[in-house]
Amino acid sequence: MFGSFPSEVEPDGAVFGPHHFYLGVLLILMVCWILYADSDSDSGPWVVTGATLLSVFAFALTWPYYPIVGALGVLVLLGVATAVSVVRPFWWRTTLLARSALLLGLLVAWDDALSHALGWQTPLDLLWAEHLHPYVSDPYLPEAVRRPSGLPTDFELPFDLETLVAEQVGRALAVVPL
Incomplete structure (x- = not known):
């Protein structure tokens, strides 16, 4: 079950190819942008936005050159974005639709990241x-x-x-x- 880490030296041999990781990231960033634009306070979805953008950097620009660092960076940064979206009160005050869209984006990004980093057969890859x-x-x-x-x-x-x-x-x- 567990082989080398990461399972793929470069995700699908082309990090700028079509990956559903990018679709998940786009959904996450869209939710963050809409919530920040609608927010009256100075607090916003900055940690989730920052961690998501850094995960794109780790996926696209670090993973091909330093596979272990890039794959670990993607997993850790998605973990930070997920944890913050669960425990931070900012996200508790948002609508159910916003939280659901954020969760969907995180799940899609996690699906591709886990597939490439650990070699697991994930639901979207199976589909x-x-x-x-x-x-x-x-x-x-x-x-x-x-x-x-x-x-x-x-x-x-x-x-x-x-x-x-x-x-x-x-x-x-x-x-x-x-």
């Missing part, structure tokens, strides 16, 4: 590997969708729906950062 990647690599269109219901049997579509969906959805999913 990508078993359900989305096979479709991206060989797109198909289910028979029920090939001909929309309600159309007369002699009506011809001006385009090939199967080809359109297979090409466009496949291309769209190919860039989904998971």
